[in-house]
Amino acid sequence: MSDSILFSPMFLEVFGTSLWETIVMVGVSGILGALLGIPLGVYLRLSDRGALLENGVANSITGWIVNAVRSTPFIILLVAIIPLTRLLSGSSIGTAAAIVPLTIAATPFVARLVEVALREVxxxxxxxxxxxxxxxxxxxxxxxxxEAFPGIVAALTITLVSLTGYSAMAGAIGGGGLGDLGIRYGYQRFLPEVMLAVVIVLIFFVQALQSFGDWAVRRLRHR
Known part of the structure; x- marks a missing residue:
């Protein structure tokens, strides 16, 4: 693919669609991960030793489950929960399907970071x-x-950045997004310029997320 084809209207449309799919995957799974992970992180803090709802057994079991999911490589998690993904989304491929493992990966990640933020109160x-x-x-x-809100916002920022990388990995099994575009065109069709374009866009996307998150944290701490 020459540069003229790379910047052709047809390819730019495909690129735009892939970028939008990445935004949807990261955004939706980030929101769902926050909705599930923040209460889980609060519970981990409240049930800890010496805390308001101290419960050593429940805290240990919950913490073990959280650590087990966190320690599972995402590419393995993608494949391992395909039956659950198909049950919840009706398919094992596509953007909607990728949101399921992304949410499962984000939830324990958010929970641990929220727990740490609450410990600092x-x-x-x-x-x-x-x-x-x-x-x-x-x-x-x-x-x-x-009191922990700035730390929670920082945790969510880190989560969204991590989900961006995970969403690219989801492209390996047809999850859509920029990762899928890079694999299909950049790798399988031997078009390094496409792969380079995908990497550059992902770098700017992550930079934008991190910059916005840092700005929000500074504003919250100032207040």
Missing amino acids: DDGVVEAALAMGASTWQIVWKVLLP
């Missing part, structure tokens, strides 16, 4: 809230989460 603030008669859930909503 000063215990004195929690003790003061307890002394004022606040309930556990009031402490969570009015103390822990607001």
